[in-house]
Amino acid sequence: MHMVKAGVMEDIYAHNNHIAQHVREYMMERKVYTINVMGAPGTGKTTSMEQLMKYIKSKIYVIEGDIESDIDTERLRKQHVSAAQINTFGACHLDAPLVHNAIHAMDFSEPGILFIENVGNLVCPAEMVIGENIKLLIVSVADGSDKPYKYPLAFEKADIILLNKIDLAPYLDFDEDFFMKGLRHLNKKAPVFKVSGKTGEGYKEAAEWIEKAAADGLTHPGEYDDEHHHHE
Numbered sequence: 001m002h003m004v005k006a007g008v009m010e011d012i013y014a015h016n017n018h019i020a021q022h023v024r025e026y027m028m029e030r031k032v033y034t035i036n037v038m039g040a041p042g043t044g045k046t047t048s049m050e051q052l053m054k055y056i057k058s059k060i061y062v063i064e065g066d067i068e069s070d071i072d073t074e075r076l077r078k079q080h081v082s083a084a085q086i087n088t089f090g091a092c093h094l095d096a097p098l099v100h101n102a103i104h105a106m107d108f109s110e111p112g113i114l115f116i117e118n119v120g121n122l123v124c125p126a127e128m129v130i131g132e133n134i135k136l137l138i139v140s141v142a143d144g145s146d147k148p149y150k151y152p153l154a155f156e157k158a159d160i161i162l163l164n165k166i167d168l169a170p171y172l173d174f175d176e177d178f179f180m181k182g183l184r185h186l187n188k189k190a191p192v193f194k195v196s197g198k199t200g201e202g203y204k205e206a207a208e209w210i211e212k213a214a215a216d217g218l219t220h221p222g223e224y225d226d227e228h229h230h231h232e
Contacts, residue, residue, distance in 0.1 A: 016128055020096035023103060023131025024219075031111035032061065033214035036130055038154055039138035041120030044164040046072045047197035048138050049115050053081065054200070055207035058214065059112030063102050065094040065119050072117065082106065093124035099131055113214055122151040133219045134159035136210075137190075141165050145175040148182030156186040159220055160193070160213070162206060167196040 027034045039045045046064075053060050062083040064073040067090060076083040084102050086094060099116060108114075116132065118125040126135075137158035139147050142165050148155045155161070161183070169176075183192065191209055195202035 013128075016096045019100050020129040020131045023096055023100050024133070026103060027108075027114060027131065030108040032108050032114050033058075033112070033217075034114045034116065034132045035210070036125070036132035036135045037115050037117045037138065038122070038125045038135060038158070039118075039120065040122050040143055043120070043138050043140045043143060044197040045117050045120070045138050046075065048162055048164060048195065048203070049117065050076070050079070051195070051197060051200055051203040052115075052207045052210065053079070055204045056113060056211060058211065059110050061106065061108065061112055061114040063099065063106075063114065063116045065098075065117055067091070067119055088119060091119070092121050093119050093128055094130050095128050096130050103131075113210065122147070122154045126151075126154040126157050133217070134213060135220060136160050136162070138162045138164055141169045141172055141174040145179040146182070148179060148186055152186050155183050157220070158187060158190045159218070160206070160209060161187075161190050162202075163192055163194045164197055166194040166201065167198055 024034065037045055037049065049062065060081055062073075062076050062081055063086060064070070064076070064083060065086045065088065066072065067088050070085045070087075073083045073085040084106050086098050086102050088094065088098065094116065103114075116130060118130075135158050137154055137160070139161065141163065163179075180192070193202050193206040193209070195206060
């Protein structure tokens with residue numbers, strides 16, 4: 001029985017990765033750099049995107065993934081951002097077919113950067129590629145310093161990490177050394193930017209890193225190979 005289940009999962013990943021590859025090629029043809037934004041509910045994903053947008057000079061596109069509701073999409077549209085909505089109606093993450101449908105309904109009129117805000121969750125989104133170039137992980141000091149130890153895959157896969165709500169650090173029992181030790185055990189390279197969605201601190205530097213990554217065409221390696229599976 002276990003072998004059957006494993007075989008089914010292999011097929012699901014292979015099918016997803018095939019479509020993800022198509023999504024990435026489609027976006028690259030249009031010179032749109034794609035970022036998979038991951039983080040727990042309430043960690044500050046939408047707020048962080050709004051802050052980053054203040055400093056990113058490129059055209060910005062957004063796809064909002066939510067289990068239900070379009071609150072965040074409407075919030076971004078009020079700022080004249082080209083935003084589309086995906087509702088998963090129960091699924092805990094976006095997959096490549098959902099993203100594929102969304103991008104084909106959008107007008108990528110000029111080169112730029114596409115942020116795909118994944119469903120608020122630190123487990124499932126890390127397991128599935130959706131056509132992104134890189135993964136942006138947002139965690140907050142309010143989430144606790146043990147997150148890298150509890151959700152290793154999300155930290156391992158991240159290409160850039162924002163540590164949000166840094167303005168609250170004096171009031172919380174957040175052990176930054178413990179957090180960074182756990183993070184660096186999993187991920188030696190991803191830059192970590194301390195930011196505050198409330199004050200705007202730190203986002204300019206993070207936006208500059210993102211624009212350089214986009215200009216350089218930085219892409220997370222090995223994610224789209226059918227042989228490469230996340231449950232090895």
